[in-house]
Amino acid sequence: MLSWIERFVSSSVGRKALMALTGLMLIGFLIAHLAGNLSLFAGDEGAAFNAYAHGISSLPILPIAELALALLFIGHIALAVKTTRENRRARLIGYQVVSTHGQKTFASQSMFLTGVTVLIFLIKHLWDFRLQKEAFEVDPFDSVQTALSDPLTACVYILGIVALGIHLSHAFGSAFQSLGFNHPKYTPLLRVFGKVLAVLLATGFLALPLYFWLGQGGSN
Numbered sequence: 001m002l003s004w005i006e007r008f009v010s011s012s013v014g015r016k017a018l019m020a021l022t023g024l025m026l027i028g029f030l031i032a033h034l035a036g037n038l039s040l041f042a043g044d045e046g047a048a049f050n051a052y053a054h055g056i057s058s059l060p061i062l063p064i065a066e067l068a069l070a071l072l073f074i075g076h077i078a079l080a081v082k083t084t085r086e087n088r089r090a091r092l093i094g095y096q097v098v099s100t101h102g103q104k105t106f107a108s109q110s111m112f113l114t115g116v117t118v119l120i121f122l123i124k125h126l127w128d129f130r131l132q133k134e135a136f137e138v139d140p141f142d143s144v145q146t147a148l149s150d151p152l153t154a155c156v157y158i159l160g161i162v163a164l165g166i167h168l169s170h171a172f173g174s175a176f177q178s179l180g181f182n183h184p185k186y187t188p189l190l191r192v193f194g195k196v197l198a199v200l201l202a203t204g205f206l207a208l209p210l211y212f213w214l215g216q217g218g219s220n
Contacts (some may be wrong), residue, residue: 012086019079020175022072027172027197029069030164034204041211046141053140077119084112107170114167121160128153148212157209165202169195 008014036056042048056062107114128147129136136143147153172194177187 012083015079015083016178017180019076019083020178022076022079023171023175025072026076027168027201029072030168030201034201037208038204040141040144040208046139046145049141049144050139053136057137073122077115080112080115105170107166108174111167111170114163117163118160118167121156121163124153124156124160144208145212148209151213154209154213158206161202161205161209164205165198168198168201172197 009018036052037049039048039052040046059065129143132143148157173187173191176190181187181190
């Protein structure tokens with residue numbers, strides 16, 4: 001059993017499947033994260049978001065959940081780097097792996113670049129709201145408002161979220177293909193759904209820096 005798992009993980013197909021699974025799980029996290037962050041728009045001077053943030057921080061399993069999430073991110077990034085290097089090496093010997101069967105798009109061709117941009121954005125995000133934990137725990141809403149009211153920070157977030165949207169627009173449909181799901185009827189629908197989901201997530205996250213930088217949040 002262990003030898004089969006080792007062979008699967010060490011194979012190109014296995015790594016792509018694992019990258020797809022970790023990517024889909026991260027998309028699930030993004031949906032949940034955005035749902036919680038939408039409480040910032042409650043119009044109650046931050047009471048709803050503070051209750052949400054304090055409720056999350058008081059969960060006994062939070063350290064385990066954070067560790068699992070960190071491992072997901074690290075695993076996904078490591079697999080992406082490995083796969084990118086393998087694909088580049090394959091192109092050097094005249095064999096190009098194209099996951100979309102020749103349907104190249106800007107999103108598919110820039111997956112590594114947008115992934116790196118999202119990683120830089122993630123580091124900035126963790127610095128703002130996780131490494132400065134004490135300030136965030138006192139008044140989460142005020143911490144978000146203070147950070148995103150800063151023009152430079154808001155622009156960094158906007159750039160990172162746009163890169164995330166581009167990345168997701170290809171990642172969702174590609175993940176199912178990497179898992180072996182390829183159906184002439186449903187695969188195109190999954191790609192369309194993935195693009196719609198990417199737009200919705202990017203729009204939802206973009207609303208946050210725009211609101212606090214240019215909207216009502218920035219004027220408080």
